[in-house]
Amino acid sequence: MPSPSQPSSERTPRAMVIDRAWRALGPGLEALSGPQGAPLTRSVKLIVLPLVVRPSLHPDLAADFLEGPQAARLEELVRQAGDPLRATAQWFTRLKKARRALGVVAGNPQDLYFQPCFELATRYGAPAAGADERARAVVEELAEAGGGRTVEALKDHLADPDRQARLDAALAAPGGARRGDRAGDRGALSADEQRLAALALDALEACGGADGTGPGAAFTALLDGAFGTLVGRLLWARTSGLWGRDDLPTHLELTAHPRPPRPRVGRGASTATLPAPLDRTLFERLFGVLQASVRREELPPVAELVRREVGRSCAPLGLHDESLRVAVVLGGRLAVGLDPLGGGDPELRRTAAHRVVNGRWQREASVLRARRMTTGPDAGGGALAALAEDLRTPWVPYMRRLWVRLHGRDVREAAFEDLAALWAVLDGVARSVMMDHRARVRAALRALSVAPAAGEARSA
Amino acid sequence: MAGERRPSGDRPPVAVRVARAGDGAVRVTAATGGAEAGGGAGAAFARLVLDVAGAVLRWPGGVRALADGAGSGLPSARIHDVSAAQEWLWALYGVPVAAAVQACALGEAGAAADLPAQPGPLTVAATRLAYGHWAARWWPASFPDRIPALAADLLGLERAASTYRCQQLFDGSGEQFDDCAAELIEEHEAGLDPLIAWWHGGVRDTASAGRVERILRLVDAAADGAGLDGPALRGLRTALDRRPPGTEAGPPRPSPDLGALFARQRDYALAAGDPSAAGGRVIARGTGLNDWRRYPPGALDACEDALTWTVRALGARRRIEVEALAGVAGPWGGPPLVAEITVDGGPAGRIPLTARGDALVGQAEVALPAAGPGRIEVGVLLPGFDPGPEPASGAVSGVALAADPSADRAADRAEREAVRGSARRRLARETPGAAPAPLLAEAAAAAVAATDTEDY
Numbered sequence: 001m002p003s004p005s006q007p008s009s010e011r012t013p014r015a016m017v018i019d020r021a022w023r024a025l026g027p028g029l030e031a032l033s034g035p036q037g038a039p040l041t042r043s044v045k046l047i048v049l050p051l052v053v054r055p056s057l058h059p060d061l062a063a064d065f066l067e068g069p070q071a072a073r074l075e076e077l078v079r080q081a082g083d084p085l086r087a088t089a090q091w092f093t094r095l096k097k098a099r100r101a102l103g104v105v106a107g108n109p110q111d112l113y114f115q116p117c118f119e120l121a122t123r124y125g126a127p128a129a130g131a132d133e134r135a136r137a138v139v140e141e142l143a144e145a146g147g148g149r150t151v152e153a154l155k156d157h158l159a160d161p162d163r164q165a166r167l168d169a170a171l172a173a174p175g176g177a178r179r180g181d182r183a184g185d186r187g188a189l190s191a192d193e194q195r196l197a198a199l200a201l202d203a204l205e206a207c208g209g210a211d212g213t214g215p216g217a218a219f220t221a222l223l224d225g226a227f228g229t230l231v232g233r234l235l236w237a238r239t240s241g242l243w244g245r246d247d248l249p250t251h252l253e254l255t256a257h258p259r260p261p262r263p264r265v266g267r268g269a270s271t272a273t274l275p276a277p278l279d280r281t282l283f284e285r286l287f288g289v290l291q292a293s294v295r296r297e298e299l300p301p302v303a304e305l306v307r308r309e310v311g312r313s314c315a316p317l318g319l320h321d322e323s324l325r326v327a328v329v330l331g332g333r334l335a336v337g338l339d340p341l342g343g344g345d346p347e348l349r350r351t352a353a354h355r356v357v358n359g360r361w362q363r364e365a366s367v368l369r370a371r372r373m374t375t376g377p378d379a380g381g382g383a384l385a386a387l388a389e390d391l392r393t394p395w396v397p398y399m400r401r402l403w404v405r406l407h408g409r410d411v412r413e414a415a416f417e418d419l420a421a422l423w424a425v426l427d428g429v430a431r432s433v434m435m436d437h438r439a440r441v442r443a444a445l446r447a448l449s450v451a452p453a454a455g456e457a458r459s460a
Numbered sequence: 461m462a463g464e465r466r467p468s469g470d471r472p473p474v475a476v477r478v479a480r481a482g483d484g485a486v487r488v489t490a491a492t493g494g495a496e497a498g499g500g501a502g503a504a505f506a507r508l509v510l511d512v513a514g515a516v517l518r519w520p521g522g523v524r525a526l527a528d529g530a531g532s533g534l535p536s537a538r539i540h541d542v543s544a545a546q547e548w549l550w551a552l553y554g555v556p557v558a559a560a561v562q563a564c565a566l567g568e569a570g571a572a573a574d575l576p577a578q579p580g581p582l583t584v585a586a587t588r589l590a591y592g593h594w595a596a597r598w599w600p601a602s603f604p605d606r607i608p609a610l611a612a613d614l615l616g617l618e619r620a621a622s623t624y625r626c627q628q629l630f631d632g633s634g635e636q637f638d639d640c641a642a643e644l645i646e647e648h649e650a651g652l653d654p655l656i657a658w659w660h661g662g663v664r665d666t667a668s669a670g671r672v673e674r675i676l677r678l679v680d681a682a683a684d685g686a687g688l689d690g691p692a693l694r695g696l697r698t699a700l701d702r703r704p705p706g707t708e709a710g711p712p713r714p715s716p717d718l719g720a721l722f723a724r725q726r727d728y729a730l731a732a733g734d735p736s737a738a739g740g741r742v743i744a745r746g747t748g749l750n751d752w753r754r755y756p757p758g759a760l761d762a763c764e765d766a767l768t769w770t771v772r773a774l775g776a777r778r779r780i781e782v783e784a785l786a787g788v789a790g791p792w793g794g795p796p797l798v799a800e801i802t803v804d805g806g807p808a809g810r811i812p813l814t815a816r817g818d819a820l821v822g823q824a825e826v827a828l829p830a831a832g833p834g835r836i837e838v839g840v841l842l843p844g845f846d847p848g849p850e851p852a853s854g855a856v857s858g859v860a861l862a863a864d865p866s867a868d869r870a871a872d873r874a875e876r877e878a879v880r881g882s883a884r885r886r887l888a889r890e891t892p893g894a895a896p897a898p899l900l901a902e903a904a905a906a907a908v909a910a911t912d913t914e915d916y
Contacts, residue, residue, distance in 0.1 A: 013550040013558050034627045035678055036581065040685070041513075041547070042632045064546040065562055100689060109687040110632070342851060359483050360540070366850075367516060367637075370507035372597040372757055374847035380810075381844020382795055388844065431635060438637060445845075446647075448756055448794040 011065040014074065018048055021078035028086040031093050032114075046114040047088065052081045087121035088114075094127050094135040102136065104143050112142055149296045149305070151269075154286055157302050158267055167265045167282065170310045193234070193242065196227045200333040204351035207330075207423035216419040219326070228325025231332070232316020235260055235278075243336045244348055252332050253396045254278045254317075254403060263313040277403040278318055282309050285318070288404055289411050298412055305411070312410060317403075323416040324406045331402040331426055335395035338430070340365070340437075353423070357430040364434055373441050383444050390437065397436065402429045473576035474532040476553065478560040481538070486564050488537040488557060490520055491574040503875045504850065505598045505752050508590040510535070511638045513631040514544030517586065523594050526587065527882035529893030533587050534579050548628045552586065554578035582628060588896035589622035593638065595899065598752065600762035600880045601788040607762070607883050608905040609788040613651025615901040620644035621678035624685075642686035645679055649692040652679070656699045658904075668903045675900065676700060740772030740779065748782070748799070748838030749869065752876070754846040759792045760820075761785035764876065767799075769838045771826070781823040782811055784840050791815040797842050801826065804834040813840070 022029065022039045032043040039048060049055065053074060055062035060070050061077075078085075095113045116138050120127075127135070158164060202218035222228070234242060235251050236259050242250045251260065255278040266281025271291070274284055286309055290296065299305060312318060317325050337349030340361040349358055368374055375381075375388035390397070405425060409415070416422040475491035506522035517535040525531035534553075539545045542565040549558035557577050592615065601609035623630075623641040630639035659672045680700055683693050748767030750760065760766050766785040771778055782799040786792060798810045799822055813820035820840075828834060885891050887906040889898060898906075 011559060013546055013555065015547045016550045016555065016558075019551075035625050035681060038551075038628055040632075041627055041630060044547070045632065064543055065559065096684065096687075099687065105687065105689065107687070108632075110685055355483060363516060363538070367509050367511065369504040369753070369847060369850060370509045370597075371593070371637075372505070372753070374753070374845055376844060376847045378843040378846070380798070384842075384844030386844075435635060435637075445756060448842075 010068055012068075012071050014061070014064055014066050014071075015044070017066055017071045017074050018044055018053075018078065021075040022048070024075075024079070025082045025085065029089050031089040032085070040110065042110040042114060046110070047085070047118050048078065051115065051118050052077055052085075083125075084118065084121045087124075087126040088117045090127050091117040091120045091131075091135065094131055095139055098132065098135040098139045102139055102143070104139060106143070113138075116142065149290060149299045149302060151287055151290045153302045154283065154290055154306070155267070157306060158265060158283060164265050164267070167306070167310060171263050171265065171282070171314060173314075192225075192227075192230060195225070196222070196230060196329070197242075197244065197333070199225075199227065200329055201351055203330055203419060204334055204353040206352070206419060207426065208351070208353035208356035219419040219422065222326045222329065223322055226322055228319075228322050228327070228329055229316050231329050232319075232325055235317070243332060245336060245345075248336055248395070251278065252335060252399045253393075254399055260318075263318075277400055277407070282306065282313055285309055285313060285407065289408055292408065295412075300411075308411075319406055319410045321410050321413070321415045323422070324410050327406055327416060327422050327425065328399075328402065330422065331429065332395070332399065334426055334430070335398040335402075338394040338398060340391040340394055340434075353426065357427065360430070361434060364438070368438070368441070373438075373445060375441055375444075383447075384441075387437065387441055387444060394433065397433045398429060401432055401436075402426070405429060473554075473578050474534045475574040476534070476536075476557060476577040477574060478557065478564050480564055484540075486539045486542055486561050488539070488553065488561065488577075490532065490534060490536060503753075503872055506875055506879055508535075508587075508594050510586060510590045510593070510629070511636045512545075512586075512629040513547060513633075513636060514541030515539040517590065519587065519590060523591070523598070524878050524882050526591060526896075527886050527891065527894050529891045529895065531895075532579070533895045534577055534583060535586065535590070544631060547631070548582065551580055551582040551628055553583075554580070582626065584896065585622060585625045586629060588899075589619065589626050589638070591896050592619040592622050592899060595901070597757055598879070599757075600752075600876070600883050601758070602761050602763040602766075602880075603785070603788055604761070604763045604765075605880055606909070607880060607887070608909045609758075610899075610901040610905050611651070612789075613648040614655065614904060615899065616644050616648025617651045617655060617679055618675055618900050620648070620682060621675040624678050624682035641682040642688055645683050645686075645688060645693075649690065652692045652696050656696065660699070668898075668900055671900055740774040742770055743773050743778070744771040744836065745769060746836065746838070748784075748840065750876075751839055751841075751872070754839065754841035755797060756794070756842060756845055758787040758789050759794070759797060759842065760787055760840060762876075762880070764873065767838060767840055769799075769801075769836070771828070771836065778826050778828045779823055780811075780826045780836070780838075782813065782821065782838055782840075784813060784820040786815065786818050786820055791818065792820065795842065795844075797840055798822075800839045800841060802837045803828060810843075 019038050022033070023037050029039075032040055032047070034040050053061050058073070058077075061074055063070075066074060092109075092113055095117060096109055099109060099113075120134070120138070124131075124134070158167075199218045199222050203216075203222060206216065206218060231242070231250075235254075238250050239258055240246055240249055243252070249258075254276055255261070256276050257279065260278035263285075264281045266283035269281070269284040269287035274280065274288070277285075280288075286305055289299065289305075300308065308320075312320050317328050319325050319328070334351075334353055334357065337344070337351070337354045337358075338361070339349050339354075339358045342362060342365075349355075375384045377388045377392075378385040381388070402425075405428075409425075416425075476488055477491050478486065478488050481487050502522045506524060508519035508522055508526065510517040515537045517537050519526060519531065519533075519535045521531045526533065537545070537549075537552075539549075539561060542561060546558060546562065549561055554577055556575050560575055595610055596612070596615050596619065599610050600607055620641045623639065623644065630636050632639070655672065655676060659676060676696060677700060680693070680696050683689075683696075746769055747765040748769055750762070750764060750766045752762060761784075763785065767782070768784075769780055769782045771780050780801060782801075784797070784799070792815070796812045796814065797820060798812050800808045800810055801824075802808045803826065809824070809826070811822040811824045813822040886894060886898060886902055887909065889906075
């Protein structure tokens with residue numbers, strides 16, 4: 001680590017300023033610090049930056065590098081927060097104790113408790129009499145967060161047979177939205193469809209550049225032309241040819257049927273057997289939303305959630321918001337050019353967004369070799385070879401993950417305000433798909449390496 | 461021991477370059493031996509990599525340079541998210557390099573001048589973590605080569621501790637593959653009790669003594685932070701509470717037998733020739749290619765001639781018998797490995813291998829040219845695992861595929877031999893400047909091997 005006396009340039013990394021100021025606070029922060037006294041990454045991300053430094057109030061402290069005066073101000077902010085931070089550390093220890101006592105195991109305690117602990121510290125100071133009860137209450141409350149917006153509540157709500165029948169009738173009503181124009185099936189692309197394809201490529205070219213996203217003209221044009229809705233309707237009409245490859249269905253496996261079927265109500269779901277997104281029942285669609293534990297309190301109450309989902313599940317692409325439908329279009333165009341194995345059609349992967357995502361896949365392949373975590377297509381290769389085969393159709397997991405994420409946004413009414421926000425999701429989904437794959441390879445290899453020991457134990 | 465405890469001021473600065481790659485990534489590479497820093501440098505089994513927030517780190521020269529004390533120990537970095545990387549760049553390389561990366565990302569960089577990078581404690585810790593991961597994947601355990609296996613649980617806990625020690629490098633989002641302290645602890649919990657016993661019994665080896673306790677405390681802190689719980693971890697907490705740092709627990713207890721604590725080398729029962737395979741006239745025999753990249757860790761003994769084959773003539777028929785020496789930790793119990801046979805460069809045939817004693821064996825009839833047995837090549841692989849040859853990826857700058865496959869094979873063989881040499885020297889602690897300082901798992905393996913030699 002560079003010593004403070006080092007002839008430093010006048011600008012200092014913000015992370016280093018925080019590190020120094022943190023260490024200068026002295027003992028009492030162990031519960032929030034790493035083994036060498038540096039703040040834990042999560043302490044910086046969840047406490048110091050958002051609650052102490054607050055770059056929204058101090059925009060000049062939002063940079064990765066700080067000039068001398070800004071660095072001094074940041075140090076001062078941290079110094080002044082010494083008492084609350086030490087109290088936060090003590091509260092965190094209490095909450096972990098309460099968590100163990102209550103047998104709570106879900107979630108990462110740092111993610112869950114850091115911010116509530118800072119709130120406790122600013123409100124009550126260091127833990128005093130009655131602190132253990134208070135800690136218990138916070139842990140219990142966080143464990144039950146969501147205010148009744150749970151899968152159980154959904155199950156109860158849909159258990160009523162009359163309600164089931166009413167909802168089913170509503171889903172069956174021939175909404176105008178579902179009427180497609182079959183005349184266009186398999187024919188040449190219409191002028192709108194051609195314009196759509198060109199705009200999608202322009203938008204993807206603007207994404208993923210070295211400087212983030214370029215001007216959002218193409219995105220605005222896609223929005224204004226309601227091209228997301230157009231693709232949603234094409235799913236009911238045209239079965240192929242939309243994505244620049246005749247061998248790919250228009251729906252990109254968002255449904256297992258030639259066209260998305262009309263949604264049912266459903267009364268159960270399990271993560272392992274969820275069908276393709278547009279084949280999901282109302283129950284299954286909401287199950288995904290309620291299962292994600294993050295910010296459930298922001299959701300509408302269950303009855304309202306169900307009411308809105310009826311309309312949404314009949315809407316094009318199963319989404320209400322146009323910017324989210326456009327995201328399906330851009331995601332689809334990106335997905336058909338994903339090339340984890342290398343050597344795909346260059347025409348399909350020519351945008352800046354493709355270069356970013358495919359570059360990451362190829363580096364991943366090299367790193368996996370160094371990790372001795374490889375797979376290869378092989379007729380006799382079992383589960384491992386099946387994982388390698390999955391890489392030949394990367395758009396399937398990509399579109400599924402993307403849809404789930406967009407649906408979650410739609411439920412929360414979180415439209416995309418600009419192309420940059422949309423690209424962050426497209427890129428994030430690409431990363432998630434890669435990490436999913438990697439996790440499955442790891443699990444498959446772990447299953448192999450466990451086998452010998454088990455075999456020996458049996459024979460012993 | 462020299463190594464980790466040296467104050468950072470003693471470590472000389474290393475000249476590095478900061479430059480922008482074609483795809484917008486920023487690269488930090490050693491100013492000398494820059495070609496080495498490329499994506500595909502060296503065989504996969506000699507590479508040290510670490511996936512960190514916003515970047516991938518690689519150690520130039522891989523495991524050999526490190527183990528032989530030849531490199532600076534400074535990793536090169538390929539940074540795809542500069543903002544994320546700014547959380548740790550200053551601690552890994554020093555402020556001037558962090559500033560140069562920032563300037564480069566903003567397009568302000570001038571001429572590619574050399575910069576002084578100052579390796580710090582985080583650099584040492586990251587090297588240790590990357591090496592620990594390498595050892596878990598590629599350690600060349602071999603019975604004939606007398607390179608003992610490393611105890612997997614001990615190594616796993618050590619990697620967990622190293623991961624937590626390097627927490628600054630990870631952003632806690634779960635997106636970095638190597639940010640896996642909690643998973644490692646859960647997977648290798650079984651190593652906790654032996655490690656505590658080792659600690660309580662007194663660690664004879666002074667280099668390891670402090671490290672055992674440090675690892676236990678790091679594992680405890682990492683488990684606590686991640687909310688892990690269970691009997692083994694509660695046992696650890698109790699043990700640590702009972703003996704605060706620096707206090708001796710009464711009179712010295714007898715040193716425990718390390719071999720009993722950590723998986724001991726198995727006694728080998730080398731397979732006798734299968735009677736059913738006898739008979740016929742031997743018309744050719746040879747050694748196959750033991751390519752570590754084609755099967756998972758531990759499936760085969762890592763020695764060069766772990767794979768042997770014999771062709772017999774039975775009347776007009778020709779039969780090939782393949783025998784592979786099983787891994788040091790025990791016979792492979794996963795899905796069957798297969799031997800791949802090619803004759804005179806023709807299409808490859810496969811023979812499934814089955815366990816017999818400490819070997820994996822298989823046989824099949826082969827069609828051989830009338831003129832003679834021809835050139836027979838034999839390899840072993842796990843179908844579905846074997847990744848095939850590595851493509852000359854776009855990330856690799858100017859490394860052409862060798863035109864001559866036999867030159868490739870010779871280079872791979874030399875590389876494997878070099879890796880074995882490094883492993884032996886590390887076990888014998890022959891290279892004082894080697895980084896990182898010996899892993900506990902290496903110290904335990906060396907101690908067990910030393911006791912075992914008495915039995916030979």
